[in-house]
Amino acid sequence: MSLTNAPKPGSTDPSIIRNFCIIAHIDHGKSTLADRMLQLTGVVDERASRAQYLDRMDIERERGITIKSQAVRMPWTVPVGNAEDAEPGTYVLNMIDTPGHVDFTYEVSRSLEACEAAVLLVDAAQGIEAQTLANLYLAMGADLHIIPVLNKIDLPSANVEKYAAELAGLVGCEPEEVLLTSAKTGVGVEALLNEIVKQTPAPVGDADAPARALIFDSVYDTYRGVVTYVRVVDGKLSHRDRIKMMSTNAVHEMLEVGVISPEPVKAGEIGVGEVGYLITGVKDVRQSRVGDTVTSQHHGATESLGGYKHPNPMVYAGLYPIDGDDYPSLRDALEKLQLNDAALTYEPETSGALGFGFRCGFLGLLHMEITRDRLEREFNLDLISTAPNVVYEVLLDDGTEVEVTNPSEYPDGKVAEVREPVVKATILAPSDYIGTIMELCQLKRGNLQGMDYLSEDRVEMRYTLPMGEIVFDFFDQLKSRTKGYASLDYERSGEQAADLVKVDILLQGEPVDAFSAIVHRDAAYSYGVMMAGKLKDLIPRQQFEVPIQAAIGARVIARETIRAIRKDVLAKCYGGDISRKRKLLEKQKAGKKRMKNIGSVEVPPEAFVAALATTQPTEKTGKK
Numbered sequence: 001m002s003l004t005n006a007p008k009p010g011s012t013d014p015s016i017i018r019n020f021c022i023i024a025h026i027d028h029g030k031s032t033l034a035d036r037m038l039q040l041t042g043v044v045d046e047r048a049s050r051a052q053y054l055d056r057m058d059i060e061r062e063r064g065i066t067i068k069s070q071a072v073r074m075p076w077t078v079p080v081g082n083a084e085d086a087e088p089g090t091y092v093l094n095m096i097d098t099p100g101h102v103d104f105t106y107e108v109s110r111s112l113e114a115c116e117a118a119v120l121l122v123d124a125a126q127g128i129e130a131q132t133l134a135n136l137y138l139a140m141g142a143d144l145h146i147i148p149v150l151n152k153i154d155l156p157s158a159n160v161e162k163y164a165a166e167l168a169g170l171v172g173c174e175p176e177e178v179l180l181t182s183a184k185t186g187v188g189v190e191a192l193l194n195e196i197v198k199q200t201p202a203p204v205g206d207a208d209a210p211a212r213a214l215i216f217d218s219v220y221d222t223y224r225g226v227v228t229y230v231r232v233v234d235g236k237l238s239h240r241d242r243i244k245m246m247s248t249n250a251v252h253e254m255l256e257v258g259v260i261s262p263e264p265v266k267a268g269e270i271g272v273g274e275v276g277y278l279i280t281g282v283k284d285v286r287q288s289r290v291g292d293t294v295t296s297q298h299h300g301a302t303e304s305l306g307g308y309k310h311p312n313p314m315v316y317a318g319l320y321p322i323d324g325d326d327y328p329s330l331r332d333a334l335e336k337l338q339l340n341d342a343a344l345t346y347e348p349e350t351s352g353a354l355g356f357g358f359r360c361g362f363l364g365l366l367h368m369e370i371t372r373d374r375l376e377r378e379f380n381l382d383l384i385s386t387a388p389n390v391v392y393e394v395l396l397d398d399g400t401e402v403e404v405t406n407p408s409e410y411p412d413g414k415v416a417e418v419r420e421p422v423v424k425a426t427i428l429a430p431s432d433y434i435g436t437i438m439e440l441c442q443l444k445r446g447n448l449q450g451m452d453y454l455s456e457d458r459v460e461m462r463y464t465l466p467m468g469e470i471v472f473d474f475f476d477q478l479k480s481r482t483k484g485y486a487s488l489d490y491e492r493s494g495e496q497a498a499d500l501v502k503v504d505i506l507l508q509g510e511p512v513d514a515f516s517a518i519v520h521r522d523a524a525y526s527y528g529v530m531m532a533g534k535l536k537d538l539i540p541r542q543q544f545e546v547p548i549q550a551a552i553g554a555r556v557i558a559r560e561t562i563r564a565i566r567k568d569v570l571a572k573c574y575g576g577d578i579s580r581k582r583k584l585l586e587k588q589k590a591g592k593k594r595m596k597n598i599g600s601v602e603v604p605p606e607a608f609v610a611a612l613a614t615t616q617p618t619e620k621t622g623k624k
């Protein structure tokens with residue numbers, strides 16, 4: 001349909017608005033389906049459509065993942081006499097794109113809150129995966145109507161019958177009610193749009209009440225400052241308003257209101273049920289937080305929409321520039337990233353081994369990897385990052401409690417109790433792998449909470465596990481044990497007391513803070529042996545013997561030795577060529593400058609990078 005006679009923002013009757021999102025496991029085709037919908041509704045024409053319109057950032061496109069949610073307004077006309085029995089007429093569909101990964105669960109939950117229905121998309125060749133379930137539970141928690149869809153039905157390996165039954169069993173409908181699409185070829189997508197119109201409840205709100213809108217995303221734009229995405233629940237927001245953030249009472253000037261279709265389109269106002277953006281001139285997303293309620297300054301609402309949560313980092317790691325001179329650039333880069341990332345925290349720290357750097361807090365491992373990636377790519381920095389760790393609550397003998405976000409700050413002795421964060425994990429896998437998964441979970445101190453068969457050969461296992469074990473190498477091991485067939489999802493679920501100790505690694509008797517780790521007492525020995533062995537291979541031989549030790553307090557639990565060598569770079573230069581000799585000596589000197597010194601031991605930065613490389617690709621990067 002043409003865009004010119006589409007209903008105008010601000011004056012759209014809520015009864016013709018349909019707000020929905022697409023939820024899916026990674027790679028099941030969410031972005032492709034979204035692109036196809038943009039084309040079919042005429043919002044993006046086929047020629048202009050570059051693949052995956054919604055995934056804006058380069059990294060997202062390269063890795064094929066969605067980090068930030070976006071919302072697009074699409075007009076859609078249901079023709080008279082359509083097979084799906086939707087009421088003919090022109091509707092406004094707002095498609096809200098949700099991030100798919102567990103690290104961003106809170107952002108997902110806010111995006112869902114802005115919708116009335118969720119299209120649950122499942123790959124017809126893969127079936128239900130862990131994130132299908134996690135997202136479905138979140139959507140059901142938000143009271144959304146669920147529209148089950150099997151995608152990729154064009155694939156020769158698609159097993160429509162089996163997975164339609166699985167999906168129907170999950171959402172509680174008949175297998176015939178599961179819609180079938182191929183986002184790639186477009187088959188079934190028009191029918192899906194009609195079904196969305198038919199099945200999605202129209203938004204309900206009080207047009208005459210004071211304005212209340214939910215912030216479900218907030219993005220920093222270099223030219224325009226922060227762009228805030230909102231769903232209006234009651235009243236209306238006009239470009240003439242001054243607005244108030246209800247969690248902080250901060251008041252901002254409104255510079256622009258509009259809708260995205262798919263580029264920003266200015267509007268005078270947006271009303272009940274509508275989804276759009278606000279620009280207020282704030283320069284930092286922390287002033288416009290996801291989950292907060294926006295109201296107008298005058299005659300504003302007194303009660304916020306609820307559900308606002310402050311994002312708390314769950315995983316910490318130290319980031320250090322390989323070249324110490326890059327420290328100021330790293331600080332500037334983190335400052336810039338934080339403009340667009342309310343969940344990222346950092347503070348300066350100094351490491352005896354690595355010099356000046358920052359201790360950064362992340363929502364999870366993917367968040368950490370994305371941040372590191374962006375620092376290296378967009379800001380051209382070479383970084384060493386320490387192994388990620390979780391936050392421990394340590395109760396000392398004298399009754400004081402300290403929060404430890406860095407293993408090297410772990411109090412020595414005097415510890416009465418240590419509490420560690422726990423997660424509820426859901427693992428989906430072919431039933432052949434039950435044995436090996438159970439073995440792994442046991443090894444990682446997991447407790448089986450329940451197990452269900454989704455179909456005769458696929459099983460869902462629910463565990464509680466210490467989060468510290470998950471950030472270590474759990475995912476990697478799970479994938480290798482199940483040949484990549486298992487999928488994992490987890491959410492935070494309280495704390496537990498545990499018998500944890502700090503293992504230090506010493507080079508020539510000097511502790512190297514970057515390698516200290518907090519581990520379970522039973523795993524301390526294997527961590528010590530693994531680390532000492534790794535370093536023995538990575539640190540080049542020096543002119544003297546270097547002992548490597550792993551220790552708990554004063555007790556040494558593992559030891560390796562790097563034998564001495566005298567590296568004579570001139571050995572091969574017999575006779576006279578003095579300029580060649582000088583060149584070699586200069587080269588050696590330059591090499592030494594890069595070295596990090598631990599006592600008198602020279603360690604090349606690459607050894608730190610390799611020793612600290614967690615064998616820990618997350619679900620996304622594991623595919624690289």
Ligand SMILES: Nc1nc2c(ncn2[C@@H]2O[C@H](COP(=O)(O)OP(=O)(O)OP(=O)(O)O)[C@@H](O)[C@H]2O)c(=O)[nH]1
Nearest residue numbers: 026027028029030031032064065066152182183184
């Ligand atoms: N054959 C076939 N391939 C499809 C279909 N839909 C998507 N794909 C392919 O599946 C892959 C993943 O699709 P995406 O749309 O990026 O998946 P996604 O769910 O958005 O992934 P994330 O953004 O990472 O969560 C891409 O290579 C698509 O081309 C389909 O209907 N048929």
